[in-house]
Amino acid sequence: MLDEFVLDTAVVRGFVDRVRDAVAGADAPEEACASIRPHFVELLADQAWLPDEYARPAPESGMGGGIGQWLLFRAGDGSLSLFSLVVPAGAETPVHDHLAWGLVGLYRGTQDEEVFRAGRDGLELVEQRGLVPGDFYALLPPANDIHRVRTTSDETSVSIHLLTNDTGCVWRHTFDPDTGAQQPFRSGYVNVDCTPEG
């Protein structure tokens, strides 16, 4: 499979190049995240590069609640993806994991994020925080990998995700926050297909 630049622009290509340089030059995900950080800050601050079509909710989405997951780029070998997640006002994702490290940052609107940890008696809420545009966090499994986000603004929120897998197409999990019971979950993308085996 070849790299797929769904949004084929100089900004996206430049960002992906910098991310690949950072990953190649790092010994650990923490180190790669630190190198990517300034480029991610720049991407979140630039309100011009994301066309409106990738900032729209999606009525028939895998996440439910009209939440749109729009692929912008993915690596041919499944080692990297860049996508926008569009969450309408008042909507929230299921509690879910990602199974890969990466960075998630808020681009528009405001969100609340709840981070969970798998405990002996189900899930334990370990952190709750509010996010405004420009805020971002690292997912570094097994830490911080299970969460739920909810839009708190009147406007639809848009977050930008850079993850080291093909997040929309891998089989991951949703969780019942009360019991910790997990379900297999593949969110898909609104605008591209996954292969049947994922």
Ligand SMILES: [Fe+2]
């Ligand atoms: Fe997530």
